[in-house]
Amino acid sequence: MVGNREEKEGFRAAVLALVSRIPAGEVATYGQIAAMLGAANQARRVGMVLAGLRHGLDSEVPWHRVINAAGGISAPNDAHRFIVQRSLLEAEGVVFGATGRCDLRRYRWDGVSVFS
DNA sequence: ACGATGACAGTTT
């Protein structure tokens, strides 16, 4: 019997694998990641997966390249990570405007490399 | 079992 647990872990693994494919200097939204995995309206789940990441263990995963649909960083209750994420992105060439949002039309990852 | 919360998103006011 297939426990739902397998699907959850599979989803988590898929999210991490996909995020790991995001090239430096580009970004992807939670909804975009979810949509690529066939879960268009489950963007929140993607956020949950990334929320469970640990610094040092999943260091291979560029979690900072995942932002919200507005092109900004979602972390109202964690200013520390907010700053870290923004710094990492700026270090890769992503420019944030005065509103704290970057231009998605320009930095959004198309994800074509996944279909190879 | 139920209601509240959350690293979201799309639409409406």
Added chain:
DNA sequence: CAAACTGCCATCG
């Protein structure tokens, strides 16, 4: 253009 509202799914008290 910004705030509010609603929908979606999983986790927590």
